[in-house]
Amino acid sequence: MSIWDYANPKKFIATTTPLVPWFFGLAGVSLVVGLIWGFFFTPDDFRQGSTVKIIYLHVPSALMAINAWLMMLVASLIWLIRRHHVSALAAKAAAPVGIAMTLIALFTGAIWGEPMWGTWWAWDPRLTSFLILFLFYLGYVALWQAISDPDTAADLTSILCMVGSVFALLSRYAVNFWNQGLHQGASLSLDKEENVADVFYQPLLLCIAGFVLLFLALVLLRTRTEIGRRRIRALEMRARRQEVRA
Amino acid sequence: MMPDLGDYAGAVLSAYAVSIVLLAAIVVLSVVQARSVRRRLDDVEDRDNG
Amino acid sequence: MTLRVRDLSVARGGWTVLEGLSFDVAPGTALILRGPNGIGKTTLLRTLAGLQPPVSGEIEGAGDDVAYASHSDGIKDALTVEESLAFWARVYGQDVPADIYDAFDLGDLRHRMAGTLSSGQKRRLGLARLGVVGRRILLLDEPTISLDRQSVNLFADFLRDRHLGQGGSAVIATHIELGLDAPVLELAPFAAQAGAAGGSDEAFL
Amino acid sequence: MTLRVRDLSVARGGWTVLEGLSFDVAPGTALILRGPNGIGKTTLLRTLAGLQPPVSGEIEGAGDDVAYASHSDGIKDALTVEESLAFWARVYGQDVPADIYDAFDLGDLRHRMAGTLSSGQKRRLGLARLGVVGRRILLLDEPTISLDRQSVNLFADFLRDRHLGQGGSAVIATHIELGLDAPVLELAPFAAQAGAAGGSDEAFL
Amino acid sequence: MIALIARDLRLAIRAGGGFGLGLAFFLIVIVLVPFGVGPEALQLREIAPGILWVAALLSALLSLDRIFALDYEDGSLQLLATAPLPLESVSLAKAVSHWITAGLPLVIAGPALGFLLNLAPAAYPWLILSLLIGTPALSLIGTFGAALTVGLRRGGLLLSLLVLPLYVPTLIFGAEVARRGGEGLAVQGPLLLLAGVTMGTVALMPFAAAMVLKVNLR
Amino acid sequence: MIALIARDLRLAIRAGGGFGLGLAFFLIVIVLVPFGVGPEALQLREIAPGILWVAALLSALLSLDRIFALDYEDGSLQLLATAPLPLESVSLAKAVSHWITAGLPLVIAGPALGFLLNLAPAAYPWLILSLLIGTPALSLIGTFGAALTVGLRRGGLLLSLLVLPLYVPTLIFGAEVARRGGEGLAVQGPLLLLAGVTMGTVALMPFAAAMVLKVNLR
Numbered sequence A: 001m002s003i004w005d006y007a008n009p010k011k012f013i014a015t016t017t018p019l020v021p022w023f024f025g026l027a028g029v030s031l032v033v034g035l036i037w038g039f040f041f042t043p044d045d046f047r048q049g050s051t052v053k054i055i056y057l058h059v060p061s062a063l064m065a066i067n068a069w070l071m072m073l074v075a076s077l078i079w080l081i082r083r084h085h086v087s088a089l090a091a092k093a094a095a096p097v098g099i100a101m102t103l104i105a106l107f108t109g110a111i112w113g114e115p116m117w118g119t120w121w122a123w124d125p126r127l128t129s130f131l132i133l134f135l136f137y138l139g140y141v142a143l144w145q146a147i148s149d150p151d152t153a154a155d156l157t158s159i160l161c162m163v164g165s166v167f168a169l170l171s172r173y174a175v176n177f178w179n180q181g182l183h184q185g186a187s188l189s190l191d192k193e194e195n196v197a198d199v200f201y202q203p204l205l206l207c208i209a210g211f212v213l214l215f216l217a218l219v220l221l222r223t224r225t226e227i228g229r230r231r232i233r234a235l236e237m238r239a240r241r242q243e244v245r246a
Numbered sequence B: 001m002m003p004d005l006g007d008y009a010g011a012v013l014s015a016y017a018v019s020i021v022l023l024a025a026i027v028v029l030s031v032v033q034a035r036s037v038r039r040r041l042d043d044v045e046d047r048d049n050g
Numbered sequence C, D: 001m002t003l004r005v006r007d008l009s010v011a012r013g014g015w016t017v018l019e020g021l022s023f024d025v026a027p028g029t030a031l032i033l034r035g036p037n038g039i040g041k042t043t044l045l046r047t048l049a050g051l052q053p054p055v056s057g058e059i060e061g062a063g064d065d066v067a068y069a070s071h072s073d074g075i076k077d078a079l080t081v082e083e084s085l086a087f088w089a090r091v092y093g094q095d096v097p098a099d100i101y102d103a104f105d106l107g108d109l110r111h112r113m114a115g116t117l118s119s120g121q122k123r124r125l126g127l128a129r130l131g132v133v134g135r136r137i138l139l140l141d142e143p144t145i146s147l148d149r150q151s152v153n154l155f156a157d158f159l160r161d162r163h164l165g166q167g168g169s170a171v172i173a174t175h176i177e178l179g180l181d182a183p184v185l186e187l188a189p190f191a192a193q194a195g196a197a198g199g200s201d202e203a204f205l
Numbered sequence E, F: 001m002i003a004l005i006a007r008d009l010r011l012a013i014r015a016g017g018g019f020g021l022g023l024a025f026f027l028i029v030i031v032l033v034p035f036g037v038g039p040e041a042l043q044l045r046e047i048a049p050g051i052l053w054v055a056a057l058l059s060a061l062l063s064l065d066r067i068f069a070l071d072y073e074d075g076s077l078q079l080l081a082t083a084p085l086p087l088e089s090v091s092l093a094k095a096v097s098h099w100i101t102a103g104l105p106l107v108i109a110g111p112a113l114g115f116l117l118n119l120a121p122a123a124y125p126w127l128i129l130s131l132l133i134g135t136p137a138l139s140l141i142g143t144f145g146a147a148l149t150v151g152l153r154r155g156g157l158l159l160s161l162l163v164l165p166l167y168v169p170t171l172i173f174g175a176e177v178a179r180r181g182g183e184g185l186a187v188q189g190p191l192l193l194l195a196g197v198t199m200g201t202v203a204l205m206p207f208a209a210a211m212v213l214k215v216n217l218r
């Protein structure tokens, strides 16, 4: 059996339905533990004071905001190349989750920026490309909604997703291209010297895991919803058509 | 119980509040949509078979 | 080259509308498509023109040999008759044949803006375009709409003498009698069964 | 009321196209306008509808009793069939007759967006509008364009039984045979002389 | 007339980019200005009322040519002209639906966008009020301009050029109300003038538009 | 392809408000800003490069939906799609004619209008240069957006929403070049980035637009 068999809607639903509650459960546990750990049981940073606690929300959400788009990119490419419907619908399902992540990262970043940089917004390359990514998310969702034919919608949004990926990658790597921005560089790199201190590191990892699991759970659930919508549409079409013929 | 957040209490708390609200919103939205689609699909399938 | 269609199904708006179509159109011959409104004539012609993919089945010999004329003529109100034809000829890398104006009785209208033509005159211009593109297979969707009897005859003459007579072929959807000696394909028997899903709905049924 | 036209001249684009027209259309009767493309049928109908002033001559009995249907149907792609008819009925202060959908075979299409109709289905919708406006005199410009034979008959039945039969009247420009028992007015003899200037050019000749 | 407004609103919501397009444009202008000008908060605050009003005006201008053009092209306007509805009502209905789709959203969104430009807190009520009073004039004047240019070549260009001078008083008084409001000065003068302009257009424009439509449909 | 460009230019000049409309809009924005913001010379000077670029962007945005919409509605686009010209060339031709009718006039008029906003003298050459390099990107990106939304409901709104994020880098770098030029700072950095963006769009957009057109014509 090849992996592409899961691209069959029925097979996909059958396989993922039992998984979703597990994902939700695990996500909930790691988020609750990670956030409580981070919020209550980590010390303040000597420079940033208590604001360092925002890191447990900001970094995972920013990470997932970008990863969500990259996941949509992969799904879109699979749709364009192999025309598996589930793949296109998974991309569609991920977008609103990505929007939520982006919003969280924007808000927490802005709130964090006020004490750290003295301004809640700056036109620094990473922030700018991240904002553009947010606009792309909105455009992507709007484009899906504007097109009534599902295949056309999938094709067009896939191409839009490819174009938008430029900004997803920029908002991740812009810091490396320009060394002039205000925003932090990589703080989770493997290079020990640059890493955040261990006290912050462990709960942060747990929170990241929580966000990843939550994202997966939501995407699976929403993909199922999208498959359901599509099936309703197909059945209604067939019913209406049979009426007309009769 | 509550850790001392110092000068930045407002910032930290509002960051947590906003994030939790947004996370809850997307979860609730997804679940509600899943339920309603499930229900509509059952309807349509019933009609389709019946 | 012969246009060869085998077991073709075509869909519109997510439904298969016609299925199991097979026919050949040899050079020098025409095929008339008949069928009630909404049966799928336009959809079939669009598929043959390559504007939309077929649901299933094969089309051979169309590709780059076809010219498609739809309900809407693509006429720009602000170009003169002459400019319109010259434009399409250039797009197709052809010259405008000097006698095309006579063939469609457009001589007097040559320098008129298309926006000031009557509906029948506009249609004649739309049809004259087919005479400048130099394509072998014409796909015509109700070409004689709003033409008077005499213009219909002009067009039939053009098709018979200048196009089919020189080895071209044509597929024509029309509700009226063109006066062409060509086989008629009645589409009603090929209307898709109620159960047939359009292309991609199938995966979800 | 009888539509009475006396010695009418009409102009288009600054030229008089038809002159010296006189005819009557009594309630319960129709008049068919015939003439080659570009003779001025559309221009005449527009003048009768009050959209443009005549160059000279008189029109009596038209005014607020007419409904005009032009080449373009004024159909909005984003409204459903039902919404379109309801809108026009409201504008004319009428109700939508329940049987209008059957009269034009639109029953199945009631909730379809007009943008997804085939050309013939769209035209049927455009014609159905005439059934909801409650006007006595219909001015129809090539009403049967892109209709199949059966729909043409439906429309002829509508005209004969529901409109003319109830005391309405109609002026119809068409190139095809409608199967109505109505007098035909051939417009060719009324084509304006080369010397005739259009309305305002006269002052400068 | 209500039927026509209802239809136009429905069409605007369903298609053609009517609803929200103006709003999106408004938003875009407001978002772009800091991109272009730079985000210095104080500088933004000073230019905020002016930019907001200019953006409102532009977004109203943007959708004017749709007021009649679509109906003209598909023949609806001809049919409406032969319908029992007088053309004055048609024009007024068109102006109303233009205002609902293009003007009202600006009034509602104005404050939110003022925030982006760091508008002075005291200016908010005056901004809303000036938009509320001023935007109907924009729609009415625009309807007249659209009627004047329907079916013309180079219609869009002409339309902006014709309508623009008529828009200037509304712009000046509107921005003045918001600015003075923000600085705590008396706003009565420009406010009355703004209201006067709107009254005048309500009284005149539908008739002028109807006259002009009749000619253009010939 | 040249035939298509020639036809589009002819059409733009003869009808449809193509030519000059963008320019008029540009002018209008620039003229309105002092009305709205007030005429203090120094303040105007500071915001001038940003406003000029925002105005250029808006006026490019304004005419985007005409790029394909008219050809789509009257059936020309279908005919072009079945013509021997590849859709990539069609898209490129459309972008070129959009640039000639909407972009080039801005480059030429930019300096004159900079005068109205009291632009710093040193900024003029850089303004022109940045417009010259930047506006082709606006046309190319816009062509992609127009192809994406042709024939869609709510096309116009979506179009702005989709195109806007892609315009932002051009706007930022373009305005930055003009501003730095005016203040006598080094412009090389943003200028290179601006050129890079334009290069990238030239290389990518016609293909993306063609792909998308093919889908939309189905």
Ligand code: HEM
Pocket (backbone or CB within 6 Å): A055, A058, A059, A062, A063, A064, A066, A105, A106, A107, A108, A109, A110, A111, A112, A113, A114, A116, A117, A120, A121, A126, A127, A130, A131, A171, A172, A173, A183, A184, A185, A186, A187, A188
């Ligand atoms: C509105 C303001 C902000 C936005 C839009 C923003 C956005 C982002 C983005 C896009 C990332 C990259 C995520 C990834 O590559 O996966 C990120 C990471 C990060 N941000 Fe922010 N941020 C903002 C403000 C701040 C502030 C004020 C701070 C702290 C002073 C901060 C600290 C961090 C840290 C430590 C990381 C992880 C760095 C890495 O691993 O690359 N951010 N942020």
Ligand SMILES: Nc1ncnc2c1ncn2[C@@H]1O[C@H](COP(=O)(O)OP(=O)(O)OP(=O)(O)O)[C@@H](O)[C@H]1O
Pocket (backbone or CB within 6 Å): C012, C013, C014, C017, C035, C036, C037, C038, C039, C040, C041, C042, C043, C044, D115, D116, D117, D118, D119, D120, D121, D146
């Ligand atoms: N966009 C669409 N969405 C859904 N259904 C559509 C769409 N376009 C067309 N249809 C339907 O597809 C069917 C085939 O349409 P098509 O235009 O091919 O018919 P046709 O044979 O050309 O009819 P006509 O003689 O009226 O031109 C029709 O029943 C029509 O209602």
Ligand SMILES: Nc1ncnc2c1ncn2[C@@H]1O[C@H](COP(=O)(O)OP(=O)(O)OP(=O)(O)O)[C@@H](O)[C@H]1O
Pocket (backbone or CB within 6 Å): C115, C116, C117, C118, C119, C120, C121, C146, D012, D013, D014, D017, D035, D036, D037, D038, D039, D040, D041, D042, D043, D044
């Ligand atoms: N805007 C215009 N400017 C100049 N001439 C025009 C204009 N519109 C139409 N004409 C000319 O006026 C004449 C009458 O046109 P009209 O549309 O009335 O013809 P018709 O009888 O309806 O023809 P058809 O059968 O083709 O519809 C035609 O010769 C046409 O070329």
Ligand SMILES: [Mg+2]
Pocket (backbone or CB within 6 Å): C041, C042, C043, C141, D118, D119, D120
């Ligand atoms: Mg058809």
Ligand SMILES: [Mg+2]
Pocket (backbone or CB within 6 Å): C118, C119, C120, D041, D042, D043, D141
């Ligand atoms: Mg006519």
